[in-house]
Amino acid sequence: MAQSTLTDTGDSLTQPDGLQGIAADWSSDQRAFKNVPWGKAMMWIFLLSDTFIFSCFLLSYMTVRMSTKVPWPDPSEIFALEILGQRLPLILIAIMTFVLISSSGTMVLAVNYGYRHHRVKTAFFLLVTAALGATFVGMQAFEWTKLIVEEGVRPWANPYGAPQFGSTFFMITGFHGTHVSIGVIFLVIIARKVWRGDFDNNRRGFFTSRKSHYEAVEIMGLYWHFVDLVWVFIFAFFYLW
């Protein structure tokens, strides 16, 4: 009995769509989220809560930026780099954005090959995703070092203008970087499981002792895409504004 509840999604019943479907799913007195494994539903709910955390950070950034009399520093200038003798505005952040989007693409390929049970390809693309994520974190470390050591930006002061720039910058990009770092660690763990064949022979997880399925790759993917999603908003609101 305990086993059948894990993955039995009740497909035998016909499920209505549209508004009727919502009413039927939520009122069924069993589980609201049909067709999705519990881990996926829980990941979505976690991501929802994380959305609120990042929303609060971006909102407080908006509030301090709107309410200060001192001119806000121009991110376009601060994050410019000299490449081949040419000064390009915001180029570092643009490259970081492309790295993250590339990693989203390789992640989606990993999920796709996972469901096709291509063990080696899935593990390969997971590792590529992890490598791109690590590259992103490395570039962020470079960016922070440059700002802190060379230009003297601090959470309470900076040479360009409004002091609130430093605090919001370190808070928002730091929290996002932490998410990327945790994601990289989890990608490596999942890649190892895929490589070892855990999802092909339903080996039980060391912590949950539930059988492993390739859905774990998709759940990992949800987290990773969310990290990319948050970056889309940070890129727009913090760097481009």
Added chain:
Amino acid sequence: MEHTEGQQHPIGIYLKIWGWLFVLSTASYLVDYFNVEGYPRWALILLFMMLKAGLIVAVFMHMVWERLALVYAILVPPVLVLVFVGIAVFEADYTFLTRLMFFQEGS
């Protein structure tokens, strides 16, 4: 026992969306590169941002293929953040005005 069917879709869809994400990112970078200012800047940045976010959530995170019970449970609550934005804008404007009136210099 056979488990759920999962989210299996042709790879072509993902590659197409991936391409669009690159195009949109380049476009939003070009907004900064060509120094578009004022309302056009706001409009373009927000447009590219929403398109990118929408594509990622809809296709990469499979929201278009999920049942509405899940889609609504996840996507409706963040909309309420807009109310919070409204409150914060109101408050920030007030703070700014008081600073204009009472502060000589500084933050």
